[in-house]
Amino acid sequence: MSDTVEKLMDAAESGIRLRGYHAVSFRDLAEELGIKSSSVHYYFRQKEDLGIALVERYAERFFAALDAKASKAKTPEDRIRAFARTYRDALTGSDRICLCGMLGAESCGLPSTLSDAAAEFLQANVDWVAKTLSGTMKPKARKRRAAHIVATLQGAMILASSLKDYSIYDSAVQDLLAA
Amino acid sequence: MSDTVEKLMDAAESGIRLRGYHAVSFRDLAEELGIKSSSVHYYFRQKEDLGIALVERYAERFFAALDAKASKAKTPEDRIRAFARTYRDALTGSDRICLCGMLGAESCGLPSTLSDAAAEFLQANVDWVAKTLSGTMKPKARKRRAAHIVATLQGAMILASSLKDYSIYDSAVQDLLAA
DNA sequence: GTCTATAATTTGATAGAC
DNA sequence: GTCTATCAAATTATAGAC
Numbered sequence: 001m002s003d004t005v006e007k008l009m010d011a012a013e014s015g016i017r018l019r020g021y022h023a024v025s026f027r028d029l030a031e032e033l034g035i036k037s038s039s040v041h042y043y044f045r046q047k048e049d050l051g052i053a054l055v056e057r058y059a060e061r062f063f064a065a066l067d068a069k070a071s072k073a074k075t076p077e078d079r080i081r082a083f084a085r086t087y088r089d090a091l092t093g094s095d096r097i098c099l100c101g102m103l104g105a106e107s108c109g110l111p112s113t114l115s116d117a118a119a120e121f122l123q124a125n126v127d128w129v130a131k132t133l134s135g136t137m138k139p140k141a142r143k144r145r146a147a148h149i150v151a152t153l154q155g156a157m158i159l160a161s162s163l164k165d166y167s168i169y170d171s172a173v174q175d176l177l178a179a
Numbered sequence: 180m181s182d183t184v185e186k187l188m189d190a191a192e193s194g195i196r197l198r199g200y201h202a203v204s205f206r207d208l209a210e211e212l213g214i215k216s217s218s219v220h221y222y223f224r225q226k227e228d229l230g231i232a233l234v235e236r237y238a239e240r241f242f243a244a245l246d247a248k249a250s251k252a253k254t255p256e257d258r259i260r261a262f263a264r265t266y267r268d269a270l271t272g273s274d275r276i277c278l279c280g281m282l283g284a285e286s287c288g289l290p291s292t293l294s295d296a297a298a299e300f301l302q303a304n305v306d307w308v309a310k311t312l313s314g315t316m317k318p319k320a321r322k323r324r325a326a327h328i329v330a331t332l333q334g335a336m337i338l339a340s341s342l343k344d345y346s347i348y349d350s351a352v353q354d355l356l357a358a
Numbered sequence: 359g360t361c362t363a364t365a366a367t368t369t370g371a372t373a374g375a376c
Numbered sequence: 377g378t379c380t381a382t383c384a385a386a387t388t389a390t391a392g393a394c
Contacts, residue, residue: 019287022201022202023285023288027387036362037362037389038362038388038389038390039361047387047388097284101284105199105280105337106198106202107341109197109202119342122338122342126338148354151332151338152331153330155329155337156330158280158283158284158334161283162286163301172326172327204368205369205371206370214378220370220372222378226370
């Protein structure tokens with residue numbers, strides 16, 4: 001992957017996670033790299049293509065970081081904690097909410113290929129949690145718990161970002177995992 | 180309030196809750212009412228003003244609906260259930276996520292007066308829950324629980340909307356309130 | 359292979375018509 | 377009081393230069 005592509009994707013991911021898909025323009029991205037907005041189209045034919053590439057890279061990195069953390073964990077509870085920590089690192093490491101949480105919120109205003117990609121990431125998150133809980137609960141309860149956990153983490157990132165108080169993420173997670 | 184203003188606000192609220200602030204244009208709103216986009220500026224000088232009016236109206240309606248439901252509840256637990264039901268009605272009654280959840284996610288890309296208004300609504304939600312739980316828990320645990328509850332509801336709406344499966348909202352809430 | 363001039367459309371906003 | 381013609385800036389995208 002060329003250096004320009006990576007810088008472009010970094011700037012785009014950062015912008016979308018901060019301000020949303022429609023608040024990020026090719027011109028802004030180009031300016032950050034010192035090129036013209038039309039040059040961006042050489043690397044990504046349409047904005048939609050850029051968005052999809054971002055979700056793919058984000059998902060890869062997320063699950064890689066998650067596996068690295070979760071593989072060290074001994075119990076299902078610890079693996080869920082690793083999951084919450086992976087989300088938290090994404091938030092506090094960059095002061096930005098989840099890329100797919102943002103795209104999920106905006107989904108009705110996105111090209112369907114992009115909203116589908118974001119939904120796929122979120123579903124994979126729910127599935128990962130449900131799988132991790134297997135053995136500890138019955139299937140239906142597990143499904144509910146998984147939806148609950150992913151919803152809380154996504155919502156807590158938004159809450160923390162909006163209220164400009166990242167401790168609120170930890171508060172929510174602490175209560176979530178106390179039970 | 181004139182009829183046009185109300186129709187304008189309805190269209191704008193619907194659009195923002197579906198697609199986000201930056202995906203709603205004055206032209207789209209005007210077209211829906213059969214007027215010109217420049218006419219919209221007669222009712223709202225700037226887009227920012229429209230956004231703030233929307234948050235104010237939304238907050239008024241939300242807390243009115245909440246009070247109506249919660250005043251009938253006998254226990255703190257029932258009042259929290261009424262809170263979750265008020266959120267749920269907003270979601271399933273219109274297939275749209277929370278206005279301030281959306282604006283909270285986009286907050287870094289919004290005029291600060293608007294992001295502040297959205298944050299105020301979210302903080303008021305957390306405060307309402309914390310107040311409702313008073314007597315049942317210690318202050319610190321109450322604060323964590325309140326952050327957890329609001330985060331879960333906001334996140335669950337986004338998850339349900341993105342995955343196009345509203346039952347996921349109920350799943351998350353059922354697990355949240357089971358403890 | 360990398361980048362740009364330029365187009366076509368859309369946007370928020372102003373100044374002013376009725 | 378209500379609405380519109382019109383503008384300046386911004387946005388995605390194409391066709392083509394180097």
